[in-house]
Amino acid sequence: MIRCKQPLMWESLKSERFDPFALWQRLGEDQNLLSELVEIFASEYPGMLSSIEESLQESDTAKLKATAHKLKGSLLQFGAAEASAAAFELETMAAAPLSLNGAADAVDRVKSEVDFLMRVLQDMLSQAQSATGNAPNEERSGCRRSSHRANR
Helix, strand or coil: CEEECCCHHHHHHCCCCCCHHHHHHHCCCCHHHHHHHHHHHHHHHHHHHHHHHHHHHCCCHHHHHHHHHHHHHHHHHCCCHHHHHHHHHHHHHHHCHHHCCCHHHHHHHHHHHHHHHHHHHHHHHHHHHHHCCCHHHHHHHCEEECCCCCCC
């Protein structure tokens, strides 16, 4: 497990849309967990977006609501406020089918926010991996490798 107490390298990634420090704390400062979650989301979100588009084309509000809800939950795991708000907007539209006007714009907003999130998550992972790649960087970044073995 790789832990970093003060990952200052992520200052450039922090914005109104994403807070890498809050995510890092939620994950218990565990780089491996971050990597696993990003990998899972990267493999699942394209299917969710496709399902959202299909359900909109088919006017299947139940499927749209369910998929938007699932995507919102995934986005909330990363603390992506704008992206999860965009997914919630779609979920709300699907709950009141008469208001599907504008849903295409909401889908575009979701896609844009998810694309942004994936870019910053990949940057976050890259920076974390660079910081833990060798001892001098680990020391400078405050990162350290920990083992689960008891000290003797």
